Amino acid sequence: MSKDLHAYLAAFGEEDSEDVIHVSREVDPRGFDVSSVLQHLEDRGDQRVVRFEKALDLNGRPTSFTLVYNLFVTRELCARAIGFSSASAKMPLSLEFSRRETNNIEPEIMGPRHAPVKEVVLTGNAVDIGVVPMFRYHEQDSGHYLTMVAVMKDRDEGFYDVSFCKNMYVDPRKLTVSLQRKLHKHLLNILEKNEERNEETPVALILGHHPALYLAAGALTTFGNDDYETIGGFLEEPLRLTPSETLGTDFLVPADADMIVEGLIPPHSAEIQNPFGEFSRYYQPQVAVPFMRVTAITFRKNCIVQGIFPGHAGHFNLGSIPKEGSLYREIKRVFPGVQAVHLPHSGVGRYSCYVSIKKRREEDGKLVGVVPHVHANQLQFVVVVDDDVDVFNEQDVIWAAVTRARFDEDINFLKGMPRSDRVIIDATVPLNEPFPRKAVVPREALEGCVLEDWISPKPRG
């Protein structure tokens, strides 16, 4: 059986059903029901997967669709999504991501007759995006959105690109396509090549699939890479594809998706989108983006629509984990002493980076700090620490910064960069001068101490 969202969620039922919250009360995603529940859970530190079993569609009618959230909210869940040990969800997970990025597996093609995503097919006059639950999350969001991934095919070279992309409802057959030059370079490249020929661009939205597909969509692949093959690498099996309904039989879509929305983007189209509360936790400004004419909606009868709470933990992990592995590899090329790399949630998984190293020369901390800025242009702030500091423990990193960095020498700037200078803090201990020693409990004493021999277990409940 091929990997899909249903099998993935069913496994929770067998092994750890307490990790999933089932909301049986009807939710109206047009309002703020979904985001209010998710915000309350986050405020309580509750990081379980949430299933909303009864959801209204955009027209306010009850649906048979289930909504699922929080599939990426912890690193352990991201590890689980790719079949990796949740006990290794720090640097080993990031390195595994890095490995999977280059582990392409060719997809399989199947006929539409048996493709689960073709159980219901709406085309022609039956097309109405209002049958889909669409979401408002934040107070000033300008409309109702879908926030998963879009796929386009490069006509010249035949590869598929899959990238995160949000879509705002405009009318029953029209959605915006959020192609921001800063964030969606690959999709935009394909669109602009078609626009140069004054041709429409076929696009398909994938609204529910195995979570490994979405993690793969965040991978740092080069333009020209076939992302369907990368998804296979993350799934560790071929992604099953099937011909689209309206974009041509040579435009393939994931057969095991829960829902696919097909459409065409007219050349040089423009529609207003935003404000929208984004990963930065600020509203993105209103802007003109392309739009798509919706040509088909296909879905499973027991469809699960997947969502991400923008600007919250799952969104941060989708940004950080793929970059950590890639940055580790890049630093390792020039500095073998790198130990770990982390992009913390405080920097929304994109803006700040902590690197630990085994320092050998005095200048190591400053030089290593340049590398992440070169390879991740959203980064603003890099802190380099010694290998006795856990980069996944922010308190540890800030402790190192305030006790080890000499602020007149160890805070450096990359000047003249867009929007703002970039910062490098060298928070490593100086090698060539006396420096205090970190206080620790002796290792032998710690290892010889079995806590259960000293204290009673904490009573449950």
Next chain:
Amino acid sequence: MPVREDIFWVTCPQCGENFYCENELRHGSIKLMCPKCHHRFFASESPKIVG
């Protein structure tokens, strides 16, 4: 500041909601849309522009 955008603030002439837009929309031919009441208007119709 990564979130420092090239933006300007406008006020919806219908409901008074304030929101911000990318600078490219300031003199463009496309109407803005109020996120609160969905009124469409040109930036030049805003009673107040900041930025």
